[in-house]
Amino acid sequence: MPAFSAATTYSRAVGYFTSTSLALYARGIEQFVARGGSMRLIASPHLDEGDIADISHGYSVREVIARATIRELEGIENDRVLDGLGQVGRLIADGHLDIKLAFVVRDNRIGIYHEKIGVFRDEYGDLVAFTGSSNETLGGLVANFESVEVYRGWTQSDGARALRLESDFEELWADRTPMLSVEPFPDIARERLIEIGRERPNAVLTAREDALEHRPTVVTEPRRLAPPATLAPREYQRSAVEKWLRNRGRGFLAMATGTGKTKTALFAATAVGNVLREREQPLILLILAPLQHLVDQWIADVQAFGVTPIPVYESSTRWVPLVEDQIAQARLGQRPIVALIATNASFAGSKFQEILNRLTLPLMVIADEAHNLGSPQYRASxxxxxxxxxxxxxxxxxxxxxxxxxxxxxxxxxxxxxxGLGEAIEMGALCRYTYHPRLIELNAQETELYTDLTTKIARCIAAGESPDDADPNSPLGFLLRERAGVTGHATGKLAALRLDLETHRSDWFQLIYCAEGTRPTPQGEERGPNQLAEVMRLAGKELGISAHQYISQTSRSDRKVLLRRFASGNDLQALVAMRCLDEGVDIPDAQIGYLLASSSNPRQFVQRRGRLLRRAEGKDRAEIFDYLAVPKSGAPIDFDVERTLLIREIERANEFGKLSENYGETLDTLRPLRDKYHLMDL
Structure with a gap:
């Protein structure tokens, strides 16, 4: 204000200007204008992604800037902003203000003009020049932490610097600065500002205090990724990030479930963001997750690192405008990071792919449960x-x-x-556990169906097909699924489960994994009962355990409520799941697990074991019950085929047992089976 009160000219070149900043020095401008003072302003235009693409493709720069500038002036309803624009319009109409717009043009790329210099001159020819970090905004002038160097033209030590800054501005104004394009303010936008000035003739921004009343609405610079003060990387997480960086920012982290892959990935993204910051480049961070509830978990984790991400799922009308806007801000240097968290399905959709294909900014992809992206559709995306x-x-x-x-x-x-799991347990990243395999013999009807399916499987194997790499949609794949259904839904499992639940009917934090679908039956007969319903009846009605089902049809909001009730330790004792509670669900309080489903897919049982081994306050170990169905003794089944099929079950049980606190129990339980099928070497 003192400078305006004495000056006759003001030249300002700045990356970002808002009209409401005029309120801060309104009294000074009144005196400045009364003496016939004139202002020249150079600022960056607000170009979005489409504007930049048009310029890159050869469209008229002036037309694109005119379109962008008038777009910024349309649809404004905030009275305070309109008052500021009205004052700008009156200054232009009265010949006290001229505006030009600047942006970077280099290698066919458009960038933001980010310099910040200013020059005052008075009627005697003295000048004051300044340069620094602050923009011409309320935040830059009042609320933020900024530094500004000021040079007085009449002193020997400052004079040369002040004249150099003035010369720099004159070169800018004349559009003679290399790699910069400085364009006149569009006529159509100039007329619109003058019109606003006429519409609001009585709008006066007369006091600095008036501007400060609105300080809570000042938007400061978007935050960068940074871990919360209470979170420090563990040594193995630091090592993982270092090894990934040494491989030029490419590679897999194969870390046991529950060891903090999410936090490790965000430490890596933070390191990348810091490197790009030194280069004055933004980071586009794209996180992919297979399911919506995993996206929600990632959102919470990214927010803990100081950045609010955009969830990319469901209706594209919700997220496309946000994504486009933030990417445009990043391209113009106004946003250091854009964090996008997408489900695999939305990521592979045409809307999001179109945005990705236009992206030229530094991009980092984090794929959670990355194995899900190996299908032809996803990996092509x-x-x-x-x-x-x-x-x-x-x-x-x-x-x-x-x-x-x-x-x-x-x-x-x-x-x-x-x-690996063993190393993670040893170092204390996961808790220790006991493992109790239960061998369940199929009843007569189940054995008959099991034998029939196994005979058909044997024919496929004899024809050259392999159960190890069978296509899930092939006849062999169907037979293998049906056979797994017989063992998974074995009636004897419920009796064994009852005995184990009775010993834990007063305990909390229990997970029960049920077999998928319904119990297979001979061809032509009605399918058998649903195991999940049977378990709910057993646990809830017969044993009085407070339990609730957790299935794919459970809504996202209901899932959050169920997990919160489960974690409370005084409301819900057990969750009964089918095809859920596998990948990524964070339930560290779970202590006891019952595995009724007999999937031989190693990923599924690794995930389920990992759910139970996460550390939590007051939890020092977990307990796992695993129910393995085997044919009735003496069943007429081809020995070699049955041996081949049982290898997976025994390998799974042995894998669970060897890292447990009671491996001897596993060996004792499996010894008769291993001896019978000549599998003692497993």
Whole structure:
């Protein structure tokens, strides 16, 4: 204000200008204008992604800028903003203000003009020049932490610097600065501002105090990724990030479920953001997750690192405008990071792919449970322009899909860091556990169906097909699923489960995993009962355990409520799941698990074990019950075929048992089966 009160000219070049900043020095401007003072302003236009693309494709720069500038002036309803624009319009109409717009043009790319210099001159020819970090905004002038260097033209030490800044401005105004394009303010926008000035003739911004009344609405610079003060990376997480960075920001982290892959990935993204910050480049962070509830969990984690991400799922009308707007801000230097968290389905959709294909900013992709992206549709959608690529998975290899596995490693890179379950337990990242395998003999009807299916499977194997790499949609794949259904729904499992639940009927934090679908029956007969319904009746009605089902049809809002009730430790004792509570669901309080489903997919049982081994306050160990169905003794089944099929079950049980606190129990339970089928070497 003192400078305005004495000056006759003011020249300002700044990245960002808002008309409401005039309120801060309104009294000074009154005196400035009364002496016939004139202002020249150079600022950056507000170009969105479409504007930049049009300029890059050869459209008239002036037309694009005119369109962008008038767009900024349309639809404004805030009286305070309109008052400021009205004052700008009156200054233009009275010949006291001239405006030009500047932006960077280099290598066919459009960037933001981000310099900040200013020059005052008075009627005697003295000048004051300044340069610094603050924009010509309320936040830049009042609320933010900024630094400004001021040079007085009449002193020997400052004079040369002050004249240099003035010369820099004159070069800018004349559009003679290399790599910059300085365009006149569009006539159509100039007329619109003058019109606003006429519409609001009585709007007077007379006091600095008036501007300060609105300080809570000042928007400061968007935050960068930074871990919360209470979170420090563990040594193995630091090592994982370092190894990933050494591999040029490419690769998989094959870390056991529950060891903090999410936090490790965000530490990596923070490191990348810091590097790009030194280069004055933004980061577009794209996080992919297979399911919506995992997106919701990632949102909470990213927010803890100081950035509010955009969820990309459901209706594109909700997220497309936000994504486009934030990317445009990043391109213009106004946003250091854009965080997008998408479900795999929305990521592969045409709307999001169109945005990715236009993206030229530094892009980092984090893929949670990355093995899910190995299908032809998803891997074809992975952005080739991603500079940094991080795959997360306890088991990166896709089961029975060598091509998909190979393509994922081609895209993300090799496994750069591996933390197995045993090592994680040993170092205390996961809790210790006991394992109790239960061998359940099929009844007569189940054995008959099991034998019939096994005979058909044997014919497929004899014809050259392999159960290890069978197509799930092939006849062999169908037979294998039906056979797994027989063992998974074995009636004897409910009796064994009853005995184990009775010993824990007063305990909390229990998970029960049920077999999928309904119990298989001979062809032509009605399908058998649903195991989940049977378990709910057993646990809830017969044993009095407070339990609730948790299935794919459970809504996202209901899932959050159920997990909150479960974690309270005084409301819900057990969750009964079918095809849920596997990948990514964070329930560290779970202590006791019952595995009725007998999937031989290693990923499923690794995920389920991982759910139970996460550390939590007051939890020092977990307990796992695993129900393994075997044919009735003496069943007429081809020995070699049955041996081949049982290998998976025994390997799974042995894998669970060898890291447990009671491995001897597993060996004792499995010894008769291993001896009978000559599998003692497993």
């Amino acid at each position: 992975l952005p080739a322009n991603a500079i940094f690529r991080l795959g997360l998975s306890a088991t990166p290899e896709r089961w029975h899909d060598e091509i998909g596995t190979h393509e994922l490693f081609e895209y993300f890179g090799p496994i750069v860091f591996e933390l």
